[in-house]
Amino acid sequence: MPSGMQTGADRRATRADAGTPVLEARNIHKNFGGVRALEDVSFHLNKGEILGIVGDNGAGKSTLIKTVTGAYRKTSGEIWLDGKHVEVENTRKARELGIETVYQASGLVEVMDAPSNLFLGREMTRSNWLGNALGFINRRKMRVETVELLKMLNIEVRNLAAPVRNLSGGQQQSVAVGRAAYWQGKIIILDEPANNIGVDQQRAVLELVERVRDTQGVSFILISHNMDHIFNLADRVLVMRNGRTVGNLRIADTSRAEVVGLITGATIT
């Protein structure tokens, strides 16, 4: 386990001084040819916070996330991390900066087992010459690390040696979230984490998100269509419509009716 895992007490301490946001996007514009996909979008994410992003299909949620994580190049605007201006040129840079993304289609290689997926692209090698010179992987060590991580995050995986496609959708999603947590993402972005999985498993994944937030002080951005998930989990919600932000509300101060009204553009009385 990489060092720097935080205890709950640490987290509460750090979360209390929500001074500088861990992530801030300022005046983001994104054009695809002549189409304006994002228009002057700004938002911030505090440490240990879960920020929900909602909006209708085509409102710009995924575009916004892809722009922030370097999967798309923004037309203009600035990204600030911990009060520092950064350029996120590509997804690799985003990961180096501590932004891990869990993609809708889970981003796992279905034919490989959980430890191989957890360490995908960052495999542990043996400490002897075989590992150094020839890149021989250390399966046992990766397995031990995986067991430890899954135990810590209370993720249940039936069979660690099985290809992940033999696991349930919820377990797969848990492995994906666990991977993001393992690699010390300071910010984890979840794009529709509960899509295509059963209701029980959705709850398990959402509980996992809370647990990771509480034990490791990670900040989350949660894109979801599901108002229940947003209202149960998020601290704040960003509402998008037609490539603009039309609302930035604390969950405690708003209602579903208000959020839905903002999403659809209907006025509420």
Add this chain to the structure above:
Amino acid sequence: MSNASSGDFLTAVRTRLDAAPESALLLPTLFLLLLMILIFSFTADQFLSLSVLRNVLTQTSIYIILGVGLTIVLTSGEIDISIGSIIGLGAMILGISVVNLGFPIGIGLLATLLVGVLCGLMNGFLTAVVRVPSIIVTLGALTFFRGLAYLLGGGTVMIGFPPFLVWIGSGTFIGVPVPVWLALIAVIFGQLFLKSTRTGQHIIAVGGNAEAARLAGINIRFSKILAFVIMGALAAVASIIMVARLDAAQSVMGAGIELQVLAAVVLGGTSLFGGRGVILGSVLGALILSILQTGLLLSGVVQFWQLVAVGALLIAVVALRISYEPSEVQS
């Protein structure tokens, strides 16, 4: 979850099979191989003799070496049907450098290997960088390399290779034919490379889910090009063995071998859609095809029936596998 003991047993079996999907594929293939040996030991009297088995092993070693390479290419999600022509081109390079130009055999072997690597590099580059589908690239390369082989050698047969090359083809080392040793080395290399190195894992990941591999920072282009380069180098090794066995080089060498090798690899359980490569399965697949052909021949079956049998066996095995594992048909 079942609390009955039979349920526990089934769960245990399932866990085992889940955990080692490869052995679930290998066991039936091994069973088929043993069954075939058993049948032919009755139908053909000389079948179980040492000289026949030794002959089968030696001639299969070329298919095994090519099978290792093709397994790696298929695992990366691509295919290479140009290998027969790489063999022909390699044979010409070996013949021209050693026989016509009189270079030492070492230089000739190195030149042959180099040409194999370059052929693989070309296939890999066009597939991974120019993004032409590998079936098209290697279909073009199939005639392209063969054409080069004819341009270089015409229809002549080059003979008069030094004794060292003849030893590679017909000699033995500790009582085992040299081609069998080379095949063994190729299998050990393929197995360790694919299952135990980072690069091998990346090739599996690229073939299993290219998008997930890309998002995890794996270099897809490098992985695919490397797979084709390994294939090219192994095709060159096969080419050397083939020339050595005949003690002659000819432009037509290796023609049509790609289909045999593909059949052996698919028989062994490697997925045509990438992400699953079973090196040991390819070895078994190659042995099954050889034994089937030799066995039928020694049992006095006409050659045309051998072709029918090989084709029917391939389709039957894959059909059986699909009925047990529907995911085979996807993607």
